[in-house]
Amino acid sequence: MRKESVKPTTEGLKKKFAAYTIAESISEYIxxxxxAKASKIEINYTYNELATIDKLEIVDNGIGIxxxxxxxxQPILSSEKKK
Numbered sequence: 001m002r003k004e005s006v007k008p009t010t011e012g013l014k015k016k017f018a019a020y021t022i023a024e025s026i027s028e029y030i031x032x033x034x035x036a037k038a039s040k041i042e043i044n045y046t047y048n049e050l051a052t053i054d055k056l057e058i059v060d061n062g063i064g065i066x067x068x069x070x071x072x073x074q075p076i077l078s079s080e081k082k083k
Contacts, residue, residue: 026043026056026058029058030043030058033058033060033062034062035062036060036062036063036064037062037063038060038061038062039061040060040061041058041059041060042057042058042059042060043056043057043058044056044057044058044059045057
């Protein structure tokens with residue numbers, strides 16, 4: 001399984017997911033994996049010393065965006081125009 005990282009911007013994430021709960025946001029990423037025809041979806045997380053989730057990673061084996069196109073969108077959500 002090839003691993004590609006998506007680097008979302010803090011500002012972009014705040015704008016995009018402000019109207020959603022954490023569960024709805026995670027669900028959206030899982031549905032993206034399903035839409036990409038993934039047969040395996042892993043949800044990995046690590047806790048910090050405050051017992052809160054420090055890192056969340058969703059990994060799948062679906063048909064994703066190709067590497068060249070992916071580079072055009074990095075960092076993700078940073079190219080959206082501010083209102």
